[in-house]
Amino acid sequence: MTTYLIKGARPLGGDPADILVKDGRIAAIGDSLDATGAEVVEAAGLIALPGLVDLHTHLREPGREDAETVETGSRAAALGGFTAVHAMANTDPVADTAGVVEQVWRLGQEAGLVDVVPVGAVTVGLKGERLAELGAMADSAARVRVFSDDGHCVADPALMRRALEYVKAFDGVVAQHAEEPRLTVGAQMHEGDRSAKLGLTGWPAAAEEAIIARDVLLAEHVGARLHVCHVSTAGSVDILRWAKSRGVQVTAEVTPHHLLLTDACAESYDPVFKVNPPLRTDADVEALRAGLADGTIDAVGTDHAPHAVEDKESEWAQARPGMLGLEQALSVVIETMVEPGRLDWAGVADRMSVRPAAIGRLDGHGRPLAPGEPANLLLLDPTARAAVDPAALASRSRNSPYAGRELPGRVVATFLRGVPTVLDGKAQK
Amino acid sequence: MASSTQPARNGAPSSGDPSPGPLLSAADVARMVDRMAHQLIERAAAADTGTPDDGTAGLSGLVLVGIPTRGAPLARRLAARIEAFSGVAVDVATVDITLYRDDLRRRGVRALEPTVLPDGGIDDRLVVLVDDVLYSGRSVRAALDALRDLGRPRSVQLAVLVDRGHRELPIRADLVGKNLPTSRSQKVSVRLEETDGVDEVTVTEVDQ
Amino acid sequence: MKRHLLEAADLDRDDATLVLDTAAQIDQALAGREVKKLPTLRGRTVVNLFYEDSTRTRISFELAAKRLSADVINFSAKGSSVSKGESLKDTALTLEAMGADAVVVRHWASGAPHRLAHWVRGSVVNAGDGTHEHPTQALLDAYTIRQRLGRLEGVRVAVVGDVLHSRVARSNVGLLHTLGAEVTLVAPPTLLPVGVGSWPAEVSYDLDAVLPKVDVVMMLRVQAERMNASFFPSAREYSRRYGLDARRMGALHDDAIVMHPGPMNRGMEIAAEVADSARSTIVEQVANGVSTRMAVLYLLLGGSPQ
Numbered sequence: 001m002t003t004y005l006i007k008g009a010r011p012l013g014g015d016p017a018d019i020l021v022k023d024g025r026i027a028a029i030g031d032s033l034d035a036t037g038a039e040v041v042e043a044a045g046l047i048a049l050p051g052l053v054d055l056h057t058h059l060r061e062p063g064r065e066d067a068e069t070v071e072t073g074s075r076a077a078a079l080g081g082f083t084a085v086h087a088m089a090n091t092d093p094v095a096d097t098a099g100v101v102e103q104v105w106r107l108g109q110e111a112g113l114v115d116v117v118p119v120g121a122v123t124v125g126l127k128g129e130r131l132a133e134l135g136a137m138a139d140s141a142a143r144v145r146v147f148s149d150d151g152h153c154v155a156d157p158a159l160m161r162r163a164l165e166y167v168k169a170f171d172g173v174v175a176q177h178a179e180e181p182r183l184t185v186g187a188q189m190h191e192g193d194r195s196a197k198l199g200l201t202g203w204p205a206a207a208e209e210a211i212i213a214r215d216v217l218l219a220e221h222v223g224a225r226l227h228v229c230h231v232s233t234a235g236s237v238d239i240l241r242w243a244k245s246r247g248v249q250v251t252a253e254v255t256p257h258h259l260l261l262t263d264a265c266a267e268s269y270d271p272v273f274k275v276n277p278p279l280r281t282d283a284d285v286e287a288l289r290a291g292l293a294d295g296t297i298d299a300v301g302t303d304h305a306p307h308a309v310e311d312k313e314s315e316w317a318q319a320r321p322g323m324l325g326l327e328q329a330l331s332v333v334i335e336t337m338v339e340p341g342r343l344d345w346a347g348v349a350d351r352m353s354v355r356p357a358a359i360g361r362l363d364g365h366g367r368p369l370a371p372g373e374p375a376n377l378l379l380l381d382p383t384a385r386a387a388v389d390p391a392a393l394a395s396r397s398r399n400s401p402y403a404g405r406e407l408p409g410r411v412v413a414t415f416l417r418g419v420p421t422v423l424d425g426k427a428q429k
Numbered sequence: 430m431a432s433s434t435q436p437a438r439n440g441a442p443s444s445g446d447p448s449p450g451p452l453l454s455a456a457d458v459a460r461m462v463d464r465m466a467h468q469l470i471e472r473a474a475a476a477d478t479g480t481p482d483d484g485t486a487g488l489s490g491l492v493l494v495g496i497p498t499r500g501a502p503l504a505r506r507l508a509a510r511i512e513a514f515s516g517v518a519v520d521v522a523t524v525d526i527t528l529y530r531d532d533l534r535r536r537g538v539r540a541l542e543p544t545v546l547p548d549g550g551i552d553d554r555l556v557v558l559v560d561d562v563l564y565s566g567r568s569v570r571a572a573l574d575a576l577r578d579l580g581r582p583r584s585v586q587l588a589v590l591v592d593r594g595h596r597e598l599p600i601r602a603d604l605v606g607k608n609l610p611t612s613r614s615q616k617v618s619v620r621l622e623e624t625d626g627v628d629e630v631t632v633t634e635v636d637q
Numbered sequence: 638m639k640r641h642l643l644e645a646a647d648l649d650r651d652d653a654t655l656v657l658d659t660a661a662q663i664d665q666a667l668a669g670r671e672v673k674k675l676p677t678l679r680g681r682t683v684v685n686l687f688y689e690d691s692t693r694t695r696i697s698f699e700l701a702a703k704r705l706s707a708d709v710i711n712f713s714a715k716g717s718s719v720s721k722g723e724s725l726k727d728t729a730l731t732l733e734a735m736g737a738d739a740v741v742v743r744h745w746a747s748g749a750p751h752r753l754a755h756w757v758r759g760s761v762v763n764a765g766d767g768t769h770e771h772p773t774q775a776l777l778d779a780y781t782i783r784q785r786l787g788r789l790e791g792v793r794v795a796v797v798g799d800v801l802h803s804r805v806a807r808s809n810v811g812l813l814h815t816l817g818a819e820v821t822l823v824a825p826p827t828l829l830p831v832g833v834g835s836w837p838a839e840v841s842y843d844l845d846a847v848l849p850k851v852d853v854v855m856m857l858r859v860q861a862e863r864m865n866a867s868f869f870p871s872a873r874e875y876s877r878r879y880g881l882d883a884r885r886m887g888a889l890h891d892d893a894i895v896m897h898p899g900p901m902n903r904g905m906e907i908a909a910e911v912a913d914s915a916r917s918t919i920v921e922q923v924a925n926g927v928s929t930r931m932a933v934l935y936l937l938l939g940g941s942p943q
Contacts, residue, residue: 525662525666528663528666528675528677528705528935529675529676529677530677533677533939537939538638538935538936538939540648540655540658540659541658541659541662541663541666542662543662543665544665544666547663572675576672578670578672578675581672607642
């Protein structure tokens with residue numbers, strides 16, 4: 001195994017130091033380390049962060065390999081600085097059995113670019129009718145700890161209560177897609193001034209907030225862990241803040257796109273901006289940034305959702321919701337949180353690595369940059385700025401909402417357990 | 430042709446003069462309109478039965494059809510002068526030709542002007558199209574196309590205040606106020622009190 | 638004028654007035670003529686691309702294009718490549734290859750004409766998209782109001798009914814505001830969009846209070862199926878509270894007119910004796926639709942001013 005000497009990087013944006021990576025671990029951090037035989041990675045001016053962890057990735061395999069595969073999604077993740085991603089369960093077939101989650105887990109191992117951690121479906125076929133075999137998935141080789149029907153809400157309150165209770169047996173967590181389905185029939189975009197003007201059916205903020213309010217009460221009642229996916233409204237942030245102040249075991253994530261974009265994007269009717277939950281208002285964006293800054297929102301989850309061209313080059317109502325996120329997540333966080341001074345680099349590491357790893361109960365990820373720890377880390381050039389070119393993305397799909405937009409930050413290198421998956425900004429396999 | 434045929438040599442400044450006044454003044458325009466009115470009375474009589482007496486017999490069959498913009502007030506003026514000379518009120522109409530033009534792609538859209546016909550229409554009438562300047566002939570062709578959709582006149586004649594030459598179609602005026610030999614690089618502008626606040630005709634060089 | 642007519646906001650006051658004036662001149666030029674045809678758009682191709690059945694609108698556009706001597710191709714979603722799964726973009730590229738100078742599109746999806754405008758070189762005319770807009774309907778309505786009342790500035794218009802789902806309402810609010818009219822929306826709160834407060838219009842839930850104050854009442858079609866989604870309790874209750882019957886018509890002042898974009902639900906939003914009364918402009922609206930659409934096609938296709 002090659003030994004690497006990373007010279008002059010700034011761990012968490014602090015003073016420059018050398019980092020010696022040996023046998024998959026960080027062997028030493030210090031000034032002017034000397035390691036004969038080590039391959040030198042010049043990192044002057046680069047910031048070192050722990051490898052990012054995504055709680056919310058759609059890899060589309062099995063079922064829609066034309067949109068993404070475990071391998072192409074893993075490559076996109078590595079290029080984005082990730083060392084672990086949670087693969088959502090809404091594949092075809094649905095990841096609701098030990099067999100499917102083990103298949104996805106194995107494909108991730110074979111790709112070898114990031115740790116692909118399967119998410120198990122809460123209910124059979126995501127139908128919201130009866131629990132999937134959650135214990136079997138937890139006990140499988142994939143060691144599933146996060147369960148979600150993402151794309152669908154576990155709307156039945158009794159079923160949600162049972163799911164929250166049941167996964168306590170193996171320290172699991174239910175990640176809820178908070179959307180009251182009766183309030184969002186045919187919904188196309190955030191319900192407000194712009195939906196009224198554009199004639200697109202509205203997705204009211206209350207449909208998200210009502211479910212979050214219900215679920216934090218249920219989680220409190222049964223003493224279970226709850227994770228809320230892609231929080232998108234100011235009201236949701238308020239409810240989460242209240243729940244946390246009561247000691248409810250609730251965590252939450254926000255997507256990069258909800259931190260940056262608003263429902264004004266819908267005015268083009270370009271479905272690249274169609275996503276679920278929808279892009280909201282300026283006031284919501286501000287509340288989400290504040291919530292991420294003060295820790296009410298624990299993590300950034302990309303909700304990376306690749307879609308084939310034909311599913312996006314269509315009428316708005318016909319298009320599938322979702323947008324790419326893995327390769328630009330860190331850049332968007334820099335733009336919306338770091339550059340305005342709302343989060344320092346330690347804060348970025350916390351929200352994009354430490355806390356998501358803890359929520360997913362991942363060993364070896366989200367660890368400090370310290371001797372003896374697994375060498376899962378990334379090197380970032382914070383001064384680089386470039387316009388996003390969808391054609392240059394590693395994802396198999398092209399539905400990036402950031403096309404043409406200039407964003408800061410470039411991931412120069414990513415190491416997974418001491419092996420570079422990205423060097424000089426290029427994927428190593 | 431029954432109208433004056435010589436280039437302007439009435440002491441007006443040449444078109445190249447750095448400070449050209451009007452080539453034709455209000456008085457010139459008035460004289461030309463009067464002369465054309467007299468000629469129209471004669472033509473109407475001749476077209477009627479071929480036995481002209483006092484020159485009024487055929488006037489009731491005459492319709493002066495102005496082509497907007499400036500042909501329309503010109504037609505009204507001619508009618509007023511005819512009535513002054515003969516005591517007969519002749520019908521005046523306007524036919525907007527915009528929707529019949531063949532150069533829309535090149536010249537772009539413009540606001541339409543009214544099309545107003547006499548109550549009895551133009552069937553079996555002597556229609557005299559009236560316009561300010563005759564140039565390529567394309568406006569007249571468009572007007573003839575429009576007339577064909579509007580009815581079936583007994584005959585159609587053409588009266589213009591100024592003929593500046595450079596025809597692109599086999600079209601010729603029956604009545605001309607003034608022939609003005611010009612080059613294609615020149616612009617002939619007829620201005621009328623009703624549309625422009627002044628009666629005059631100018632010729633200017635157009636910068637290429 | 639912009640190259641496309643996708644929504645009322647594409648027309649500023651000058652443009653909108655130009656369309657109405659042009660329609661008036663066309664009406665006048667064609668009045669009483671045997672040959673109701675003009676050579677203006679000879680050699681141009683207008684495609685009627687209809688993803689939704691609307692015989693009235695399609696015929697109106699077809700007649701408008703034919704009276705201007707354009708070649709007209711009707712392309713309906715049923716029985717065509719569209720029903721075989723061809724995407725909007727592929728259809729657009731096909732029309733582009735055929736050299737369509739204008740595409741008149743009716744679509745069930747809001748915003749579809751906007752997408753189409755990205756993919757074709759010709760002009761796109763929105764003939765109604767989902768619950769978004771129907772700008773030529775608003776133009777013909779404005780034309781009809783001006784014809785009847787002689788003006789638009791300061792005219793008070795009540796738009797009554799299912800505003801939430803109505804593209805006619807959206808276009809009319811925008812265009813009438815542009816032209817200086819004052820619009821009041823009248824509907825049960827369930828049939829007004831959240832966000833209606835940002836529109837340039839007043840809002841009322843009380844039809845009886847509004848009627849004596851307006852010059853125009855524009856009734857919108859209300860589909861009885863809406864009651865299944867609890868927008869209102871029953872057709873009868875809707876009709877009692879928001880339907881225009883003879884008694885309510887009596888509250889209007891003498892010169893006020895009653896409009897309806899059609900097709901009407903007689904007995905639901907409008908009583909038969911109202912629809913057939915002298916105040917009703919419903920038949921004129923149909924006739925004015927043709928001349929207004931001729932004006933739009935002429936102004937979009939006649940050639941761009943240099």
